[in-house]
Amino acid sequence: MKTTKRKMTLWLLAWPIFIEQFLQFLLGAADTLMVSRISDDAVAVVGFSNQLFFALQTLFMTIASGAGILIAQKLGSKKREEARVLGIMAVSVSAAIGLLLSVILYWKPVEIAQLLNMPENLLPLAEVYISIVGGGMILSALMAALGTAIRNTGNTKGPMYTAIGMNVIHIVLNYAFIYGAFGFPQWGLTGVAISTLVSRLLASIFLYWLFIQSFDQRIKLRDFKIFDRKLFKEILHIGWPLGVNSSCWVFTQLIIFTFIAMLGSKELATRTYMNTLESFCFLLGFSIALAVQIQIAHLFGAGRTKEAYQGAYRALLIGLGLVTVNAFLVFVMGKRILGLFTSDQEIITIAGSLLLLNLLLQPGKMLNMALGNALNAVGDTKFPMWTAIFSMWLIATLLSYYLGVEWGYGLVGIYVCMIADEYVRGLLALWRWRERKYLKRAEAEQQAGVLPTNGAVAFE
Structure with missing residues (x-):
C-alpha cells in the first residue's frame, strides 16, 4: 500500500x-x-x-x-x-x-x-x-x-x-x-x-x-x-502539549465526577446515562475532527495552505450540521431511551433538563474539536494546551464546583460550566485559526523555497 x-x-x-x-x-x-x-x-x-x-x-x-x-x-x-x-x-x-x-x-x-x-x-x-x-x-x-x-x-x-x-x-x-x-x-x-x-x-x-x-x-x-534525535525532538515539540491537553481533560473529568458524587447517587447515575446518550452525538463529530486533522496535516506538509485553511471551515460546517441533528434526536427521544436503562423516574426527570442543555453543548464541542484539531495539524499545539489549562481547570472544574455544589444548582450548574468551557476553547481556537499564524509562516517559507508548492496526495 x-x-x-x-x-x-x-x-x-x-x-x-x-x-x-x-x-x-x-x-x-x-x-x-x-x-x-x-x-x-x-x-x-x-x-x-x-x-x-x-x-x-x-x-x-x-x-x-x-x-x-x-x-x-x-x-x-x-x-x-x-x-x-x-x-x-x-x-x-x-x-x-x-x-x-x-x-x-x-x-x-x-x-x-x-x-x-x-x-x-x-x-x-x-x-x-x-x-x-x-x-x-x-x-x-x-x-x-x-x-x-x-x-x-x-x-x-x-x-x-x-x-x-x-x-x-x-x-x-x-x-x-x-x-x-x-x-x-x-x-x-x-x-x-x-x-x-x-x-x-x-x-x-x-x-x-x-x-x-x-x-x-x-x-x-x-x-x-x-x-533519529532530530526527528524525535520534532515529535516532542508537537507531542508534549498534546499530552498536557489530554491530561487536563482526563483529570478534570475525574474531579468533576467526584463533584457529582457529592450531589448523590441519583445524580451520578444520571450523568453516567447521559454520557451514553451524548456519545451518539459526540462520536460522529469526533470522527470528522480526526479526519480533518489528517487532511490538513497532509495539505500543510504539501504547502497547500489555502486549501488547509478552508478545509477546517468545511469540516466544521459539516460537523455542526451532523451533531446538531443528532442532539435534537436525542432531545426528542432521550427520555424513552433512558427508560430502557432505568425505571427510576427521579433519574429520568433530572436527565430531562440535561437533554435540553445537550443541544447547546454539542455544537460547542464540535467547534472546539474541529478547529482545535486543525491547529494541531499545522503544529500549533501549544495554543490549545494553554486554553485547556485555563478553561478546563477554571471554568469546567472550579466554577462547576461552586455553581453545582456550593451554590446548589446541581447537575444543571455543572452542565452550564461544561458548555461554557467548550465554547470558550472553541471560540479561542476560531480566533487563532483566523490569524493564520502558522499558515502565514509556511507561506513565507514556501516563497523562500524552503517548502514544496504542491503535494502528491489527492484531496477534495
Missing part, C-alpha cells in the same frame, strides 16, 4: 474512523453489561480501573499523537523516508513506555488501588483485574502507536477492520468466560481480564502487519533500532 497515492477526501477518512470509534463505544457498553452479570462490585472495579488506564495512556499517546501529525505532514511534503522513521520511533518509544507501565501495574496492583482510595472490599477483585489488564499495557501502547501511524498515512480502514475483529473476539470470549460457554471455564472477572488481553494481543499483531507495509519501503524488525 503506497500512502502517498491515497485520496484524502474528508468522507473517505472520516467514515472508517467513526465506525472504529463507535465499535469502541459498543465494546465498553457490552463489557459493562456482561460484567454486571458477575456483580456490582465487578462493574465498579472495571470502571475504576479503566479510568486509571485511560489516565496512564496519555503518557504514550503524547508520542503517538505527535508522531502521527508529523507523519501526515512529511508525507504531504514528499519526505517519505522521514515519515517512515517517525512511525518506527513512535512504535518503539511507545512500546518502551508501555512495557514500564506493564511491569509496575503487574507487580503493584493493590498498592496502586489503595493509593487511589479504592474501597477495601474491592481490593481482591482490583488485584486480579489491574494486574492482568494493566500488565498488558504494552499492548495498549502498541495499538495506539501503530493505529495512529497507519491512520495518518490516510489508511483509516485498516484500524477500523481491526476494531471490528477485536470487538467480536472480546465479546465472544467475555461470554465464554463469564457463562462458561463453548466448554470454557467460568472464570468471572479473571476471564474478562484475559479476554481483554487476548483481543488486544490479536489486534496488535494485525496492526503490526498493516504498519510494516504502510510506507514505500517495508519495515523490518532490525529497523526498530533506528533513532
Whole structure:
C-alpha cells in the first residue's frame, strides 16, 4: 500500500474512523453489561480501573499523537523516508513506555488501588483485574502507536477492520468466560481480564502487519533500532502539549465526577446515562475532527495552505450540521431511551433538563474539536494546551464546583460550566485559526523555497 497515492477526501477518512470509534463505544457498553452479570462490585472495579488506564495512556499517546501529525505532514511534503522513521520511533518509544507501565501495574496492583482510595472490599477483585489488564499495557501502547501511524498515512480502514475483529473476539470470549460457554471455564472477572488481553494481543499483531507495509519501503524488525534525535525532538515539540491537553481533560473529568458524587447517587447515575446518550452525538463529530486533522496535516506538509485553511471551515460546517441533528434526536427521544436503562423516574426527570442543555453543548464541542484539531495539524499545539489549562481547570472544574455544589444548582450548574468551557476553547481556537499564524509562516517559507508548492496526495 503506497500512502502517498491515497485520496484524502474528508468522507473517505472520516467514515472508517467513526465506525472504529463507535465499535469502541459498543465494546465498553457490552463489557459493562456482561460484567454486571458477575456483580456490582465487578462493574465498579472495571470502571475504576479503566479510568486509571485511560489516565496512564496519555503518557504514550503524547508520542503517538505527535508522531502521527508529523507523519501526515512529511508525507504531504514528499519526505517519505522521514515519515517512515517517525512511525518506527513512535512504535518503539511507545512500546518502551508501555512495557514500564506493564511491569509496575503487574507487580503493584493493590498498592496502586489503595493509593487511589479504592474501597477495601474491592481490593481482591482490583488485584486480579489491574494486574492482568494493566500488565498488558504494552499492548495498549502498541495499538495506539501503530493505529495512529497507519491512520495518518490516510489508511483509516485498516484500524477500523481491526476494531471490528477485536470487538467480536472480546465479546465472544467475555461470554465464554463469564457463562462458561463453548466448554470454557467460568472464570468471572479473571476471564474478562484475559479476554481483554487476548483481543488486544490479536489486534496488535494485525496492526503490526498493516504498519510494516504502510510506507514505500517495508519495515523490518532490525529497523526498530533506528533513532533519529532530530526527528524525535520534532515529535516532542508537537507531542508534549498534546499530552498536557489530554491530561487536563482526563483529570478534570475525574474531579468533576467526584463533584457529582457529592450531589448523590441519583445524580451520578444520571450523568453516567447521559454520557451514553451524548456519545451518539459526540462520536460522529469526533470522527470528522480526526479526519480533518489528517487532511490538513497532509495539505500543510504539501504547502497547500489555502486549501488547509478552508478545509477546517468545511469540516466544521459539516460537523455542526451532523451533531446538531443528532442532539435534537436525542432531545426528542432521550427520555424513552433512558427508560430502557432505568425505571427510576427521579433519574429520568433530572436527565430531562440535561437533554435540553445537550443541544447547546454539542455544537460547542464540535467547534472546539474541529478547529482545535486543525491547529494541531499545522503544529500549533501549544495554543490549545494553554486554553485547556485555563478553561478546563477554571471554568469546567472550579466554577462547576461552586455553581453545582456550593451554590446548589446541581447537575444543571455543572452542565452550564461544561458548555461554557467548550465554547470558550472553541471560540479561542476560531480566533487563532483566523490569524493564520502558522499558515502565514509556511507561506513565507514556501516563497523562500524552503517548502514544496504542491503535494502528491489527492484531496477534495
